[in-house]
Amino acid sequence: GEDVEQSLFLSVREGDSSVINCTYTDSSSTYLYWYKQEPGAGLQLLTYIFSNMDMKQDQRLTVLLNKKDKHLSLRIADTQTGDSAIYFCAERNAGNNRKLIWGLGTSLAVNP
Amino acid sequence: DTAVSQTPKYLVTQMGNDKSIKCEQNLGHDTMYWYKQDSKKFLKIMFSYNNKELIINETVPNRFSPKSPDKAHLNLHINSLELGDSAVYFCASTPGQDINEQFFGPGTRLTVL
Numbered sequence: 001g002e003d004v005e006q007s008l009f010l011s012v013r014e015g016d017s018s019v020i021n022c023t024y025t026d027s028s029s030t031y032l033y034w035y036k037q038e039p040g041a042g043l044q045l046l047t048y049i050f051s052n053m054d055m056k057q058d059q060r061l062t063v064l065l066n067k068k069d070k071h072l073s074l075r076i077a078d079t080q081t082g083d084s085a086i087y088f089c090a091e092r093n094a095g096n097n098r099k100l101i102w103g104l105g106t107s108l109a110v111n112p
Numbered sequence: 113d114t115a116v117s118q119t120p121k122y123l124v125t126q127m128g129n130d131k132s133i134k135c136e137q138n139l140g141h142d143t144m145y146w147y148k149q150d151s152k153k154f155l156k157i158m159f160s161y162n163n164k165e166l167i168i169n170e171t172v173p174n175r176f177s178p179k180s181p182d183k184a185h186l187n188l189h190i191n192s193l194e195l196g197d198s199a200v201y202f203c204a205s206t207p208g209q210d211i212n213e214q215f216f217g218p219g220t221r222l223t224v225l
Binding site: 031035037040041042043044045048086088092097098099100102104105107 | 153155157160167168202210212219
């Protein structure tokens, strides 16, 4: 079945780069998403990538997609304490446009 | 402010009670969702409505009944509350039926004692 996996925790120092990884099983994925959830808040879309792209950059965020290995990563450059949050990877596949398959979320802790 | 809003933000109640959570979006979106997030932060879709029509109904106990009076509102009624219903419930919306960017509400933290 469809599955999205992420490591649960990541700890980095302020100013370093963070790399959050995600793997998925569905080869018919069309879009892959990164959502951010700050403490006590709802999820917010950070960025997304279409499956025919390898990379997408948006200011401090870089998304890399390796479709062959079904691996998605989110790199945050110059990580700040305000980046401390849970980051969810999600995928949408061609077979079902109506819902996303969600990972369990990676909790990013940024230490001063 | 344009947003997805939920009421109440916190709900504490006894086992066996019946409660409702309300959601409203003023984004003009056609599709709305209810998600449950458990204590481990696992996010599970429960229901989705498109223009007042139910389009997703995941494996959810029938004690949970969604109701969409119009496309801007999606409420969730829960009968006979159980301890395991304690979670944060998020409402979300998207412009059309095909899911793309979802806009989430701030969540309702339900605690069943």
